Amino acid sequence: MSMDLNCERAMGLIIPAVRISVSKRLRKEGMTQADISRRLGIRQATVSKYLTGKYSSRLRAAERIVDSKGISANVAGLIAKGDSARQVSAAMDAIAFRKDVILAASRIA
Secondary structure, three states: OOHHHHHHHHHHHHHHHHHHHHHHHHHHOOOOHHHHHHHHOOOHHHHHHHHOOOOOHHHHHHHHHHHHOOHHHHHHHHHHOOOOHHHHHHHHHHHHOOHHHHHHHHOOO
16 A cells, blocks of 8 residues: 555545544533534534544544554643644644554455
8 A cells, every 4th residue: 555545545534533532531621512522623513523533433433543552642732731723733743644654544345
């Protein structure tokens, strides 16, 4: 599989998986869906979908990768300290292009 395809897969799986996992963490900490959506820069309907588990098995597998690498804790920490949605998005982009993350995402069927 080419590196370009691996990168596409990372963007298509890992970033949504980070958003899913972070949404769940922030909700457990008492943040509202509206606050979560604003802080992640996504629609509230998308947060609702994530929190109710309405997403694919491939995203569930990617979410496990994200959780196993401590990525969601890192991003949730950025949000907790008050970083902007733009800063959080930039951090998620950087995470998605980590070689270990790309390789793990490329193994998801």
